[in-house]
Amino acid sequence: MHRGVSRLVNIFRKRTKKDKRLITAIKTIVGSKPFNLQLYQLAVKHSSMARVNSRGLKESNERLEYLGDAVLGAIVADYLFKTFPFKEEGFLTEIRSRIVNRESLNTLGRKIGLNQLVEYDQNKKNALSHKSLYGDTLEALVGAVYLDKGYRFCTKFVLEKLIIPYFDINEIIRSNPNWKSKIIEWSQKENKDLKFEIVGVKAEKQHREFTAQVYIDDEPMATGVGASKKKAEQNAAQKTCEILKLE
Structure with a gap:
């Protein structure tokens, strides 16, 4: 109608x-x-x-x-x-x-x-x-x-x-590797202390942009951004994998 x-x-x-x-x-x-x-x-x-x-x-x-x-x-x-x-x-x-x-x-x-x-x-x-x-x-x-x-x-x-x-x-x-899982597996194998931290959040109305930082043995590695904490961590993990040549 x-x-x-x-x-x-x-x-x-x-x-x-x-x-x-x-x-x-x-x-x-x-x-x-x-x-x-x-x-x-x-x-x-x-x-x-x-x-x-x-x-x-x-x-x-x-x-x-x-x-x-x-x-x-x-x-x-x-x-x-x-x-x-x-x-x-x-x-x-x-x-x-x-x-x-x-x-x-x-x-x-x-x-x-x-x-x-x-x-x-x-x-x-x-x-x-x-x-x-x-x-x-x-x-x-x-x-x-x-x-x-x-x-x-x-x-x-x-x-x-x-x-x-x-x-x-x-x-x-x-083309969908789980970069976070990959680096966790590497850190366990190499007996490294691995941490992910959300170090920044930008917000505009309903949209957010998170920034994640990867630390290995308390040493800062790569940062990554994403529309969620999970995506930011994956992005940071991917960049860290590239630094460590784990692709």
């Missing part, structure tokens, strides 16, 4: 050139014209461009981003669960994380052209928002597609337009 009303509204609403460009872009990216264009207009609006509406709420893509993050995670989890019926939970969790992490989504967002669509205030853009700008917009787009066309269509969009064309699952598996 709601989608039917949206179609009728869209038929009689006069479209601007900007609206028409967005419709064309959404059709190209998603594979179908939007029913409710307002959802997609919101999906490409960064919080730096937010305007307060009549209810006193700032209108940006952050709520859609929240929804899209959950929907995307569920679709990828279901896909991996069915693709690898004999793999354990840890394996599935790790591969899903490699697909939907912030850096991966940010790269994918640029590849599908969201860098040409997202609206943001360049004067307010800083290092943290820059790193997640396109990935956040991609999650918001997934949220918009879910609300606009339903879960079944959204699943098809995510798998056929995002995951399968842009991710080689077998390559992800092959």
Whole structure:
């Protein structure tokens, strides 16, 4: 019923050139014209461009981003669960994380052209928002597609337009060493005292960037950054492995 009303509204609403460009872009990216264009207009609006509406709420893509993050995670989890019926939970969790992490989504967002669509205030853009700008917009787009066309269509969009064309699952598996496990194994073999410490946290709204430091026998080795403590530690462990030539 709601989608039917949206179609009728869209038929009689006069479209601007900007609206028409967005419709064309959404059709190209998603594979179908939007029913409710307002959802997609919101999906490409960064919080730096937010305007307060009549209810006193700032209108940006952050709520859609929240929804899209959950929907995307569920679709990828279901896909991996069915693709690898004999793999354990840890394996599935790790591969899903490699697909939907912030850096991966940010790269994918640029590849599908969201860098040409997202609206943001360049004067307010800083290092943290820059790193997640396109990935956040991609999650918001997934949220918009879910609300606009339903879960079944959204699943098809995510798998056929995002995951399968842009991710080689077998390559992800092959290039997915657990650097932290590798260096722990090395330290035990060499009788070395190994420590990981979180030495810094940068925060901007719901996004965080952690910095981890590796110590061997109390001597600082490499530092690493990531969107979670685990990712920061893995990054630091990888750099330490490179220093120690453990690749």
